Amino acid sequence: MRPIVAALAIAIGTLAPASAMAESSSMAVEHAWARATPKAATTGAAYVTLVNNGTGDDRLVGASTPVAEKVQFHSETNENGVMKMRQLLTLDVSPAAPVVLKPGGIHMMLVGLKQQLKEGQALPLTLTFEKAGSIGTTARVGKIGAMEDPDPHADGGE
Amino acid sequence: MSRIEETDHAGQGRMSLHWPWGPLLGGMMFATVIASILWLHRSQTPFVGGPFELINAATGRQVSDQDFRGKWLLVFFGYTHCPDLCPTTLSNIAESITQLGRLAARVQPLFITVDPERDTQQVLVDYTGAFDHRIVGLFGSAGQVAAAARAYRVYYAKRMIGDEYYMDHTGTIYAVRPDGTYATSFLSTAGSSEIAKSLRQLIGNDGK
């Protein structure tokens, strides 16, 4: 019987700390911003930086805004001079490194814009994570070709 | 060649015969796998909810989580300057308790502000009343709000846009049992029918 006891002891010993760590992720959304859109444009782009302060991986599974019919995630790559955009169904956010959405990289595409986005506006955005649940944020709308958060130092604490 | 040598060494090793290497290795692998599975599924058993001390906007009195024992709670954190998420969610909550009919008497929806700076007592009463008078608004000092948010693992942060500030915040709705334990949660994408249906099931299973 001793082998079984030994095996069980080790199994339980390994499990205890693992279950203590089992907690939901804690996600912070930073630098939520969007670009103003040209007139007649039916799409827009929004960007965020996702910081997973938890202990386990999480995943962005959806997003929505009242100003667009839907929000999709896209990667953009320049392959031999060809700009390729591909839809990503989800975005993994590990505690190891923040996920930075930015022009020329991964972006949120606002599809079916209901209104033109203008510089200085506040764009409501709700992100849904597999573990962190829903998080509501408000994106700053910058210039049409803006390459970064128009006010990168304005995010305060709690 | 080397493999044969290793086997010979192992055969001569003092521990190899006495130690249950098979179960040991198997056990460790087993444990690792169990740990990974738990780790992957930990979202399904979040430790959410807990004690809070806040002020009931309707009465102006200090309340704690204890005061709501015996009722099913729908807990939602937000703020009244919230442009989209909070109005949508509070409408869904209002609509869902209306759909519950008589069962609604056993449910207490709570709206906890993460913006106590602007969401004073009267502001909260007016705001929650616009959705349903059964929704109780709770506010408190910055510290009390932070403690309540921590208990529910709710994230919130201030964000300036021009001269105005907005609050980023978790928009999940938490359902709490009459004994104060966590029951389930609803994403902001959940509609009123989904919330009502789930609550009806939960209350029904409670067997009271």
Next chain:
Amino acid sequence: MTRGMKWALGLLLVFLVFDAVALTIVLRARRSSVVALSGKVVRSGTAAIGGPFALTAADGHTVTEQTYRGKWMVIYFGYTFCPDACPTALSNMSIALQKLGREADKIQPLFITVDPKRDTRQVMSAYLESFDHRIVGLVGTQGQTDAVARAYRVYFELHKEGGDNYLVDHSAYFYLMGPDGKFVDVVEGATPSDQMADQLRKLIDEQSSQD
């Protein structure tokens, strides 16, 4: 074999089977969530870029490769549905044009849509209002669009997987054509406006001093 060893072997077997099953579950759950819609990679050559084309400007005028002879044409191929790369490129170009000052008078910037189905003249004209007004938007029939894309070795591919919200792969570059209509160089759309202005000025000056 002792009783203990049999036990040990038996347990090992059970654990290994369990591990195999459990690992499969874990690996399946962990499998990359990134689902990329497939697309072909096509290299675009640089030889013999340019040639005759006939398209329609937003105001209804026909524009051919002859229309802007004597000017430097800076051509971008894109589409208004494009949320990120095209606004970046057009915005960079708009600012670069302002930075070039009088030198910009030598340049005719063109934005040719590779998505004529959605980008009508009206859409193009409204879209370009938000950028430097010297940028002329050009649309064509599908045939005309295919022809100009072929002439400029511009690659574009429609991805119809998204239904009406389809995406289009398109060239990342501005094509700089000399006053004689010959291809000079490409400038990447993502080039910051300062650099873009410098590059354009340099290319134009170099070419002018050779003449």
